[in-house]
Amino acid sequence: MLKATRFSGRHYSVRLNFALLRHFQLSSLLLIFLSFIFAIGAEAWAQSSESKDNKGEILLGMSTALSGPAEQLGKNMLLGVNMQFEQENNQGGINGRKLRLIALDDGYEPNRTAPNMRTLIEKNKVLAVIGNVGTPTAISAIPIANEKQTLLFAPFTGAGVLRKTPPDRYIINYRASYAEETATMVDALIKHAGLKPEEIAFFTQRDGYGDAGYIGGITALLKNGLKSKSQVVHGRYERNTLSVDNALADIILAEVTPKAIIMVGAYAPCARFIKLARESGVNALFLNVSFVGSAPLAKQLGENIKGVVVTQVVPHPENLSLPVVKEYRDALKAFAPEALPSFGSLEGYIAAKIMTKALKTIGGKPTRESLIDALEALGKFDAGVGNPLYFDTNSHQASHMVWPTRLEKGKFVSFEWPDIASFVEQ
Template structure:
């Protein structure tokens, strides 16, 4: 008898291997199908949002969520996009980056959202960015103008609606120098000590250097800590400056910014205060009341009461129908515009939406209009739809439109 070992595979072992092969094949097919269909069920598309629903920036997050939700409600009332209703899951991060991380993981990995839309804040966006890139999931229209989200060439998984903070502060600098005749060293900065404040400051300094500023050390730059109201030391630095600043560009949250303005005016500082859009026009107007006319806030959307614009008129109608009595705001209008653009891209898809083809659809929009009074644009090399900045000024407790050419009237001579 041949004592050579039998090399034939044991039938039971072969059966086990076949079972494992079938299981692996099934899992691979399931993963492949997941990539194309799990993000859009037969009757629903799921979107996510990690935003400030509590804490010092809560009104901004609540307004952004409101704007997205009323636009989705309007679309859903018509049957959704190609029969699919759109639902938003909004998780609270309190404007704290440490909470944004688990929120993003949960929305992407557990809830399987198609995209994340309208996240609020720069420090939180910095935390969300690597997760969106790693998970290959779109981060769309975040409520921040930070440069970290505006790389050239762009990150495929980050697409912005709004103008950048650099564009906002550049518009301020241009107006202060070209229209008001200030020298660069007569302009100071008050900023939040984080990526948000730094983004606005860097943009402003870059603009000042175009007007002859030799070094940023010639400019007074004071800062405060995020999620605090401790602004006294920052104000002291400005009060002691020589020359005394005639304009202060502010890149902060509404509560500390309002406190700074009140204390500065109380200390006799007759400077013009200019804030970027993230400050939130409505909350800072409420904080300042009717005693601090002349404060400027730049906006990245039209005025929410300008119903001469078709999209603002529809926003007002949908706010009345689905807003549960909420008042209009720049923030909720921005959320509405973001949802409008997303729906426009979603409507272009012939196949079921997935995390890749929704990006292709947005990039494929090219030049387009949604009724804001100016053209928007997306393509593979341009992931920022709008570059327009609208100036507003505080009058009788409300921010109203004004023209940069009128800025000399606001400066104390």
């Protein structure tokens, strides 16, 4: 008789009649015995692994700009997501599971995003990817997300490539599109400031990001009476450079002196362009889309430059009347007291808040598919931003809101669109 052996709280008794040994070779019996023990052990290991997994964590990924000219955008997005996850973890996590984010640096370069996405999905086995920064990097991430059937959620970009009709199942957005931002600018400039379509110029990054904003703006101008896009001057610069001089020259030499310039770029080149333009006597109003990064742009421009507008896709982080802003500021105070409030980190916080809202509706261990189902099932919901948000199988963009801000004494403050006429030099 062999003693009973314990595996994960179960007792298994093994009885051997030694009289049987005369019918079996020792090696055959040993093989049978070891196979039996292995089967029991495998069952016990599986039960132990399942038990451990049930008490485990929810692992999420991010490929973002943590270095290079756009690093402040990535760092702010990362901060916002991490703060919201920490808040949830301090309250016990999601149904007992703690949230953990793995962030990889792509420097805002698409050739680094693709391997990052594969590492996060294939090696790290993340449940989803959240908060990636940039359009050119998103263009690299989208096919991998679709191929690996893994959610790319709330990327920090308003490009149309992420907003197909019907939508890609594995691409879900929070923010308004660049087309919506530039269309709002155009409508305000024509309706409230009385500009003619040909008095509006463009300064854009030479890639998918710049193209997305430019196409949205031109489409809006055509709807407002522009006869041909050739009537509008368009200066461009290369991504991750400060080479804006040629773009500025194109605008200065335009047949029609622009009274407003719509800008679709990163904060460093946009700041340099605005400074050089002012030094060259250009008195136009400069209007930037949200991706520019308000805080780093303001820091580089300083307190003396005026006539700069940035459209935002989240409320102002000083607006404490909104529940989500108050929650965000509490998180900032608790987890990053040295950090200043910013539109970028607030966007990351809101994106994470929406994801955790969906995760809480999933019974049992969340999967890549159940997370998407949970987000689509949210329908009309409140995230504390002042307007209802909406998701379903055909609507993969939660918000369509655009808020205007203008630079005043080194900070971006809120204003109402009818006031834009007073900022434009007639």
